[in-house]
Amino acid sequence: LSPAPLSSNPISLTRFLIEEQRAGHLGPDLRLLIEVVARACKRISIEVGKGALGGVLGDAGSPGVGSINIQGEAQKKLDVIANDVLLEANAWGGHLAGLASEEMDHSMPITDISPDGSPSGNYLLLFDPLDGSSNIDVNISVGTIFSVLRCPDGVTTPGDEHFLQPGTAQVAAGYCTYGPNTTLVLTVGHGTHAFTLDREVGGFMLTTRGMRIPEETKEFAVNMSNQRHWQPPMQAYVADLLAGSTGPRGKDFNMRWVASMVADVHRILTRGGIFSYPLDAKCAAKGGRLRLMYEANPMAFLVEQAGGAASTGRGRMLEVQPEGLHQRIPVFLGSAGEVEVAARYHREHG
Numbered sequence: 621l622s623p624a625p626l627s628s629n630p631i632s633l634t635r636f637l638i639e640e641q642r643a644g645h646l647g648p649d650l651r652l653l654i655e656v657v658a659r660a661c662k663r664i665s666i667e668v669g670k671g672a673l674g675g676v677l678g679d680a681g682s683p684g685v686g687s688i689n690i691q692g693e694a695q696k697k698l699d700v701i702a703n704d705v706l707l708e709a710n711a712w713g714g715h716l717a718g719l720a721s722e723e724m725d726h727s728m729p730i731t732d733i734s735p736d737g738s739p740s741g742n743y744l745l746l747f748d749p750l751d752g753s754s755n756i757d758v759n760i761s762v763g764t765i766f767s768v769l770r771c772p773d774g775v776t777t778p779g780d781e782h783f784l785q786p787g788t789a790q791v792a793a794g795y796c797t798y799g800p801n802t803t804l805v806l807t808v809g810h811g812t813h814a815f816t817l818d819r820e821v822g823g824f825m826l827t828t829r830g831m832r833i834p835e836e837t838k839e840f841a842v843n844m845s846n847q848r849h850w851q852p853p854m855q856a857y858v859a860d861l862l863a864g865s866t867g868p869r870g871k872d873f874n875m876r877w878v879a880s881m882v883a884d885v886h887r888i889l890t891r892g893g894i895f896s897y898p899l900d901a902k903c904a905a906k907g908g909r910l911r912l913m914y915e916a917n918p919m920a921f922l923v924e925q926a927g928g929a930a931s932t933g934r935g936r937m938l939e940v941q942p943e944g945l946h947q948r949i950p951v952f953l954g955s956a957g958e959v960e961v962a963a964r965y966h967r968e969h970g
């Protein structure tokens with residue numbers, strides 16, 4: 621049997637990134653940084669996959685004394701494991717100047733964690749190591765979200781303030797979802813592409829080049845249990861979605877809510893829809909539920925690169941000037957036409 625021509629072979633993440641580099645879409649340092657993050661995600665996928673057998677479920681900390689992160693959330697064991705895997709993987713890579721995480725109070729210059737003499741690089745990495753914590757113990761998809769920024773010129777030991785760049789400054793973003801299969805979705809600003817982990821080969825293979833989100837949709841994602849806490853624009857918007865084909869929207873909408881942002885966004889990148897986590901009376905004092913820097917912005921970049929839109933309800937997500945590493949923000953993202961409708965309700969209902 622003669623070997624199949626190379627062009628019909630599956631395209632590995634490594635080959636894809638080298639071809640993107642040749643096309644001038646990213647440099648070698650960013651390419652290698654993405655490889656390191658993908659390797660860490662593979663490791664996290666293995667840990668997540670062990671479930672109860674691996675002793676990785678349940679809360680972090682000692683019995684009766686749970687550990688709490690800076691958000692005031694109880695940390696799960698896997699939140700901490702995933703964070704450690706990402707720190708360890710990036711410590712010696714040489715492509716980072718600093719990193720920041722949902723699970724760490726402050727950012728860290730790479731010199732604080734890298735072995736003596738490891739070179740430091742020009743990028744800043746932010747991540748949500750394990751997204752969808754509430755789903756870990758019940759075997760529902762969880763994920764990792766990441767965002768890459770440039771370290772400002774002349775800064776060698778970056779502090780939190782150097783991370784406070786708007787989403788438009790991201791040079792790469794992605795997520796990995798640990799579900800029935802493990803899928804990495806990535807953008808370096810030239811489209812959004814999906815790679816599925818080939819567990820036998822042990823590598824990510826390109827499975828969708830250039831994901832496209834349909835402009836219109838009949839599917840929305842929101843935590844409906846917060847309805848009584850919503851503000852007037854969201855009340856009016858969802859009331860009209862629920863009114864169905866005889867209401868002002870003139871169509872019947874379906875609803876889905878996984879409660880893992882990665883899984884909800886992955887569905888929307890695959891078949892369209894709108895994802896929302898609006899301001900409500902419970903989270904208004906904090907500015908919202910989801911975090912701008914390592915949840916909303918990377919997802920907004922991926923969604924825009926797939927032809928969708930991402931808004932705070934009041935403006936484009938990627939243009940928000942961040943004021944804090946763990947800043948929270950209202951989120952509407954997905955099918956461009958539907959995100960615009962949600963924004964219109966915000967304009968019309970105060």
Ligand code: AHG
Pocket residue numbers: 693722748750751752753754843879880881882
């Ligand atoms: P995390 O597990 O990283 O703290 O994020 C959880 C987020 C997000 O994944 C999800 O969309 C949302 O919280 C779920 O919120 P509810 O618990 O209100 O459904």
Ligand code: MN
Pocket residue numbers: 693722753
């Ligand atoms: Mn959390």
Ligand code: MN
Pocket residue numbers: 748750751752881915
């Ligand atoms: Mn999260």
Ligand code: MN
Pocket residue numbers: 699722748749750751752753
């Ligand atoms: Mn998390």
